[in-house]
Amino acid sequence: MSAIAADRVWKYFGDYPALRGATLEVPAGACVALLGRNGAGKTTLLRILANLSKPSKGEVTVFGESARDEKIRARIGYLGHGIGVYDDLSAFENLILFGQLMNVPDTKAAANAALERVGLTRVRDGFAREFSRGMRQRLAVARAFLHNPEILLLDEPFTSLDDRAIAVLHELLRDALAKGATIVMSTHQIREAMELATQVALLERGKIVHTGPRTPEMLADPGWLYRMYEEKPQ
Amino acid sequence: MSAIAADRVWKYFGDYPALRGATLEVPAGACVALLGRNGAGKTTLLRILANLSKPSKGEVTVFGESARDEKIRARIGYLGHGIGVYDDLSAFENLILFGQLMNVPDTKAAANAALERVGLTRVRDGFAREFSRGMRQRLAVARAFLHNPEILLLDEPFTSLDDRAIAVLHELLRDALAKGATIVMSTHQIREAMELATQVALLERGKIVHTGPRTPEMLADPGWLYRMYEEKPQ
């Protein structure tokens, strides 16, 4: 059974279709790099997978169940364009809050461990509003991984991270994959994504036009896939 | 005479020094890649160079004059984390407004030319709020380049841009350099920056620890510089 299955998903914003029958199957344990030009619909698709918006047409199932199910939602970790932490709470308080909402058993230990992993232990009690852009992104990563989700939906997770933070994120993602998690991440930093991805999906104007395993040539030449589909009529 | 000179600049946020005596000299016509880990102080330094905040200690001069001078400000283009355009104005109106504020002589012609350069002519009268993320970033670039600034301060300009948009930005920057402009850009997408940079400056915990020309080995191995300074005590 595939972990995530989106079946001919359409999403209209008004009368404008941002997704036009996108179909995506992600087997459990895969790491999918979701590529596509600006405005292709990557964010829209990820938001639908994460239950943040409803598809206008089509069906999304996660582990064979409706994505709307509460138990399913507890197994998903989502990291969007916004970092999703409160500026007026400290890093630690933020994680405690999300731990409680995610039903994490020992929230304090989990929060401390998460801070440790992303290297924010030193600023544990600093307010998020005082963090630099990269530190905020690290906190957001810690938040998304807090409850050891089985499915990770990441929208441009490498944005604004420095080399170390990218290494940390890579490690976290590798750990998660080793534990059997399934990952879908959109990105424009193709190089960083390709190192991890086992699968690649290309979204173009609301449709998935290519899915397949990541081949070595993609790793060597990140622009390859885009060029493949360059000739397509606009 | 150097185009930008920051002399032992300190910046405190409360008791925390984000900059601890950063010193940077940028000769006219250079393109400096300002590198540094998350929280190193890149944004803080760029904001001080752009007059958006005042240094707590130290001096910043631009073309030998105080950066606070109004005439100097007209020669600087700044592109920060936010895109700095109004959602409720059309692309054209946005550029007209900024042209007027920047004392651009023939605002209409300049605005049209700028839209042409970033490839937004077709959506000239569309509201910025309806643009996709990449289009918004393009408009922001057009805005920053509108008055042909002699100094460009760019904070992570490649963020969230797809390959095509990055190519457009590269071209604009090359044009500007050819016209003699001076560029300082912070970035974590080192590869994209290195293609253009003539100089590299590394900021670490509020201090500039390295400045120098970009060497070919940096282009081949973007992590090189970071590794150089890895051994330093935290």
Add this chain to the structure above:
Amino acid sequence: MRDKAIYILGILGTLLMIWNLHTIFVVLPGEAAQGQIGKMLFIHVPAAITAYSYYAVAVVCSIAFLVTKNFKYDSVAVSSIEVAQVFTLVNLVTGSLWGHVIWGIWWTWDLRLTSQFMCFMLYLGYLLMRPAIAEATQRATMSAILAIFAAADIPLVVMAIRLHNVRTQHPAPVLETGGVDATWWPPLATGYFVLMLIAAALVLVRLRQETVRREIDSLRRELHAM
């Protein structure tokens, strides 16, 4: 098809209205106490009831939108509310004119006047909010919610104001209590029927506008996305 319906409804409404106005002003004698101004009743009351009828249509369509997510219902809801607002305004203005003649003042915070004004304000908020939401699905959803809230509020308003009821300037119900001359009933009923027809034609016109606007909107978005 829809165009034809608009013309038919419009022409039928106009003809009937002319005939009814003839009955009201030529056939019927003036009201005993008030003279000719009393005939304001024939617009004043039907306008109010027409407005209520279309508010009711709107709430039904709003619920239907939430259930089906079909934008047609949203269009009908907003068109109905706009038309109902117009008729509420007709009721307010005729009442005000009438009051100026009979009571010597344009307005007073009497229970009936106030609750009608309240009704107008509730739905005015609805109409003001709509254009301020950029995204169409969200606009339709939030509007539907507002329409439902407003409809739930109206009975409470009426109840509360009945209790509060300090000033009573407006005539007490005469229609139910038989205070109206038997000869006045047919033109009253016809008046209501006429206004309902005209309102239906207006709703259809508005619906067409809605559809066209949505099309233009999507074409423009399509252009931007390219």
Add this chain to the structure above:
Amino acid sequence: MKQGLLAALFIARKDLRTEFRTKEALNASVSFALVVLMLFSFAFDLGREEFYDISGGLLWLVYVFAGALIVNRSFIREVPNDCLDVLIASPMPPWALFLGKTIASFVLLLIVELISLPVYGLFNNLQWVHAFWPLFGVMTLATWGITITGVAFSAVTVNVRLRELMLPVLHYPLLIPLLVGAMQVSTALIKGEASDIMQELRIVIAFDLIFTSLALYLIEFILVG
């Protein structure tokens, strides 16, 4: 269900904690309430008797204006870093999120009201202590109604342009039945004529019940679409 209630409490605690940390809304609305009171006492040079007649009305005007400042922030506070997305994606049901936010706003508004009441009495030489407990009851009931509708509208208008302006235009007309009831009851209580307040109170309670159930039921449409 139990999970949901627990989550609501977490949300309420979070909102109250951030609010008490900066005290921004609390300060603004208390000072706003005080200013309005002061202005009223300047603006209306009324006799004692007449003032008693409008005392409940004034009180609730102050409360509803101050309340708007607090209640409107409720969901808007979640906008800056897209926190709302994270909350909606969490396993907590939407009604729990809504309930949590309502509870936080309710507590805040009640605090503002309890602070303003003595000041109001003092400025206007009103005797209200004798009627404190019944007044407190009315305050609780009516404040709940103000909060639940206000927070619901705050969620509705999260993506509306000019929401600070739109919100009162949408919210106040809806509140009229509640306010009329609360004003009458409060005036009667302050004047000491506690005889026939039940009828008005019933409207307040009906308002609470209707809009609480309506909002809890519709909130899923509002938040998830």
Add this chain to the structure above:
Amino acid sequence: MKQGLLAALFIARKDLRTEFRTKEALNASVSFALVVLMLFSFAFDLGREEFYDISGGLLWLVYVFAGALIVNRSFIREVPNDCLDVLIASPMPPWALFLGKTIASFVLLLIVELISLPVYGLFNNLQWVHAFWPLFGVMTLATWGITITGVAFSAVTVNVRLRELMLPVLHYPLLIPLLVGAMQVSTALIKGEASDIMQELRIVIAFDLIFTSLALYLIEFILVG
């Protein structure tokens, strides 16, 4: 100086254009004024004579409520895409930015007031036409005071660092002398007792002068700091 004034005009035009494009702000604040009128009529069930006594007070309450909504948006509008940064980085001096924003808010608020005045008169059966020009004068003076302080506080609110120092609590109490003056003068004008209004008017003018110069002088610290 001339450059600065020109820039102020560009800013004012930009703000007014975005507002007038949809007329959303105008419509919303006029209907807000209507809603407040409605609330007042419930709260105060007064006779005609008594109403004349408080007419100026009520009028200014409506104005200040509607005004707060408009004026507070002034700088907040620049926050979403960090537009404020771009404005500050431009060669225009900070006072020009501030002046431009104040002018835009002032015009908007004055329009709202001019529309609400006849409605106010109509709904409450007040005669005000005979006193229109003097009333208009008071409106101009007092509205300027409301706007200049309000826009300055709007700028403070944008700046996180200052927000904690100069709490917005101050804005409303700050307005009291201005409002008391305006209320007294307006009541006197509406009642036709235009004899000794000069003294109160002097307070309004003093308020305007003091806060205009203070705000223009301090704005650089508020914005760039």
